[in-house]
Amino acid sequence: MISQKTRVILLVCSIILIWQFSYFIFQVSNPLIPSPFQIFLALKEVILSGEIFPHIFYSLKRVLVGFFIASFFAISLGLFCGYSKKVGTLLEPLVEILRPIPPIAWIPLAILIFGLGDKSSYFIIFIGAFFPIFTNTFFGARSIPKVYINLARTGNIGIYSYFKNILLKFSLPYIFTGLKIGIGMAWMSLIAAELIGAQSGLGYFIQINRLLLKTDMIIAGMIIIGLLGLLLNQVIKIIEKKCLFWRLENDRVD
């Protein structure tokens, strides 16, 4: 039997091979359509010259800062809305109106208010990551079983301890579902924000190479964007596993 991993690698290799072969067979002369080999060379170049690293650094910095701010507010607000029925029913319609607005639709406003630069990126990432994290946290906190609420009342443990030791811990599996969706949304929103309103970062990198008509560089940038997005998701999954060791494998939420 071939393992799942080898299968994926085989699939990727064969796609690249088919692409490379068709490139030879059809004698593609359009300089804007690169072959896999040219892309490989472009990747090698940007990595060896070190040109790409500042862009990776800025993008990661922005996404992490924006994501942490979004997580902090989304989790706190989600828990609070789940805890208090009054606040929950008050804020839910507001969230439902704001949620369908795609993060990129906020870009014009963000640029006007925050200018071109990190601040507007943080804002766009915040918008992208906030809603999935908030909705999942809210849903989790709201579904806390009555027995836990009653026990907390019996123990008279105080609101701080209730949030920290019971509500947060109970909602954690839901929160992680939100964080996994949120980090993906944050990454996508960031690249979109950088395409339009930044002077550095991976989104800016592919945008500037469009002006230079370097499609091999564009695709190399896209590959790096994809790989880093995957990496971010994996990091959250590892943290999740560490934090949720007390759950049975078969009753995970996702």
Added chain:
Amino acid sequence: MIELINVSYSYEDSTNKQFEVLKDISFKIEDGELISIIGPSGCGKTTLANLMAGYLKNKKGKICENGKDVVAPGKDRFVINQENDLFDWMDVEENVSFFADNKKKVSEYIKMVGLENCKRKYPYELSGGMKKRVSIARALAANAEVLIMDEPFNSLDYSIKENLYDDLAKIWKKTNKTIILISHDIEEAIYLSDRIIILKNRPASIKKIFNVPFSYPRTSSLKDSVRFMNIEKQIKRS
């Protein structure tokens, strides 16, 4: 001592109609007594337990503990629930010590319920019977005077139940707690209790209060005796 005086309770349904669950319930529970409340499913036993725990408001009548009105939940009346009520993210020791005032006594109570080798285990690693033992240890560690057990043995296997009955009786005699056992299992109620309160259905009110004449410690062979079966018959007929 817990005393209920003419306690009634009604729910309001979605059409604002009053739906009476409990009607004029009065009884007294002495300190250190193990009393069972039995009745058909859905007759309001759990509502009665929730009232005594202080979870529900707007009752009619009076519930007193040692002469004081019960107005809110408190650690002196600790509920052990039918479903899993342990915090899944805490191990056995953390669960037991969470509500404890005196953390030094935690080990003692874990040992009392026979789980001294499972201190570091998490609820998902425990069987249903073991989880109930942890719940009992947690209530003891919280220094509760009254344990309100709301059908705690419901979802357990027969052999596990048997063990738990005997251990509960031992713990009860050792700690001298007051135990209120909500149940629909007549055999279980006779085997464990000093007295049995039998409720009738809709709205629940007291049909009969029954004294169980057997002395402690009781052994499972008691259940095969003619006297035991006669009592069971009487309760069923009443």
